[in-house]
Amino acid sequence: MSEINEDLSCPQHEEAHTKIVYHVCNTDARANFVIRCSDTDIAAIMLGNMHHLKNDDLHVWILTGTGNNQRYVNISSIYKQLGPSLCRSLPGFHAITGCDYNPAFFKKVKQRPFSILKKKKEYQQAFLTFDTLNLIDDVDEEERVFNIVQRFICDVYNVPGVMDVNAARLQLFINTYMVCDVNEKFMQKNMKNFDATNLPPCKSELRQQFRRANYIASVWNNASAKMINILNPENYGWTLEDDKYHFHWFDGDQLPDFVSQSLEEELAKKPEENTDEQDDDLDIQYQDRIDDELPDFNDDDNED
Structure with a gap:
């Protein structure tokens, strides 16, 4: 005969990702928890919520892979090695650099952005605030954090010292296509092979990506709670059309x-x-x- 443990029941959680983390965080026992999964989202969410564990002697592992390639990943050890600040920033970082619910930056994998995140506490603090940042109530705070995220993206695209993604886009274009002298015709440059996808997103696009990441992180960072404060997706980078949510890519015109x-x-x-x-x-x-x-x-x- 089976029964439902109401203390571990979390019907408001829509995805198994957060339900797994909720169960781990709310089990008060000395035990080894093994999470069987191959989803990077769960690892990021678990690391972001390790500080919510009820028992310090609880150890968390992830079993990943198939067949002879199965391996155990010691999440508790990774948390101790990286530290609370970096781990708590991972849900926001993972949400904005690409996950199941937000597109990744084209041709930008996770390694370089993560190495930049590790080196700068300012970026860690910015991503850490994603679970508490309410864009509707505090526009000034949104702008402050968004400007830090802009600098982070400029670093990812190897344009250090630039604080505006639009300026970074222009700089990358000029580096390749600036004429040598005033008499050189601009159209003589090899424009046909120019790939606009190598540029960072414009500010209007990045703002919507930033808002979606804030919404996603607000769910992930509160995975240890039974009740999650669900924000309105239409205020965070999505539009509702025919009872389905679609990305709101940017505001304004596509081209000047x-x-x-x-x-x-x-x-x-x-x-x-x-x-x-x-x-x-x-x-x-x-x-x-x-x-x-x-x-x-x-x-x-x-x-x-």
């Missing part, structure tokens, strides 16, 4: 007005306006370049 107008004017040109076959060939080449580059702009919006 003058760029959109320039592209429209070029596309609207009629072939008869060309005076010879050479002009026709140039227009075709230019049209091919536009067709090649437009998907890059779209990809940049779909990959933060």
Whole structure:
């Protein structure tokens, strides 16, 4: 005969990720807990909640892998080695750099961002505040933490000393395509191979990524609690359409007005306006370049 332990019941938790962590944190016993999973989210959430364990003699392990590749990961040992500050910042860090509910930055894996996070306490403190930061009630605090996150992203894209992602985008572009002298034509640069996905997200995109990460971390960082304060997703980077939530990628226009107008004017040109076959060939080449580059702009919006 089975029974329900009300102390370990957490019906408000929607995902197994947080339910597992809740059960571990609220078991008061000297024991070894083994969590069988292959999900990085659970490791980040567990490390972020180790300070909530009721018994200091409780040891947590994760069993991962399959077959002969199975291995035990000592979460308690990792927590002691990394320290409380870094571990408590991991849910916010993992949420903004890419997880099941938030897109990753294109071609940016976790190793470099994590090495930067380890070195700077300021970044750790910023991610640690994600579980308490209410963007609706304290706009000034949101802006302060968001500016720290901007500097973190600039470091990730190897643009140190820059505090604004839009400035970092411009700097990376200039490093590659700046003309050598005032007489050099800009269009002589090899623009066809320019990959906009190598740039960091613009400020408008990053703000929505930041808000989604705050929402996700507010759930993860409170996984040890029976009742989780659920925020409104529509205020944190999602939109509700046909009873389904979709990413709200950014506010404002996708391209500056003058760029959109320039592209429209070029596309609207009629072939008869060309005076010879050479002009026709140039227009075709230019049209091919536009067709090649437009998907890059779209990809940049779909990959933060």
